[in-house]
Amino acid sequence: MVIDIDASRATIEQRTGTERYSREVIAALDRLAPPQISLRLYINGGRERLPPLSSRVVIRDVRLPRLWTHLRLGPTSWLARPHVLFVPAHVVPLLHPPTVVTIHDVGYRVFPAAHTARRRLELELTTYWSVRAARHVLTISHATKRDLVAWYGVDPQRITVTHLGVSAGFAPPADPQAIAEVRMRYGIHRRPYVLYIGTVQPRKNLVRVIDALARTLTAGYxxxxxxxGKQGWLSEPIVRRAAELGITHHVHFTGYVADADLPALLAGAQAFVFPSLYEGFGMPVLEAMACGTPVITSTMSSLPEVAGDAALLVDPLDTDAIAWAIMRLCGDENLRTDLRWRGLARVRQFTWEECARRTLEVLTAV
Structure with missing residues (x-):
């Protein structure tokens, strides 16, 4: 059996959640697939950024600056006649062999202000096409599955949920000095800090997080x-908000942080604050838990599904609730310890091996 895989997202240098998923699930499929299954990866340059793979994996670098999915991936895979094509990120090529696609979220439906009108139309059309063109659809949460059923009329029998895992590097640093070094490197060593990691964009609810920090400071903390994280669409009002409140010396925008620095950055935080308005999964929540960091997250979308009882859940539209959660965590060492242990136990339920196993079941069935 031959499985073709769109590996283009796995070669992106600055990885966010979608790219991390592509990279990890490909590596786990390589580890788990039996010898009679061949894996053939298609990339658009960046071969050196692929994860370590076994010698049985074939890599085809078919480059094109624009429209790569439709003009290179699709025709090349179709001519190669695999048993199935796996697309880990959203878009099924117009010309394609039997295909399985992963739809991560439909955030543009829930929070349209985070996208330009052109981008919303593009996402709408590609999602509508992909869920109809694919033989089977994977989603990374039950929340996204419900969205596809409700908004796109997808038969729930054609959707399989494959929860994401936690990458091996996310763990409490063995050397406490690593935390001190990262804090010095990013200029955040003067005071205790709460941390957000992710793209800086409106649906991440960062204006309310900054407002909540201001209330926390007023209360004496x-x-x-x-x-x-790197700045995304409509990030300017978020950056400007700290200046409007006069607390710029308490708000630090680091830009994109390399994967190697993330565990120490997380482990050094008093709390990880992630009250997003919408998430397809919310991988940073698990990564924070894996590093022993107490988590504050949202009651919306997939986040309760991921966090379980191992985080403080708040209404993301209630700034006072976010501020209260920050003050409660920073002022209660027993609560921090309890959530730390709950989080470390919670992340053991999410592995890339299980994600890849369920994915492989779908691919072989198709």
Missing amino acids: DLDLVIA
């Missing part, structure tokens, strides 16, 4: 907020 001497804290910083560290916002780690």
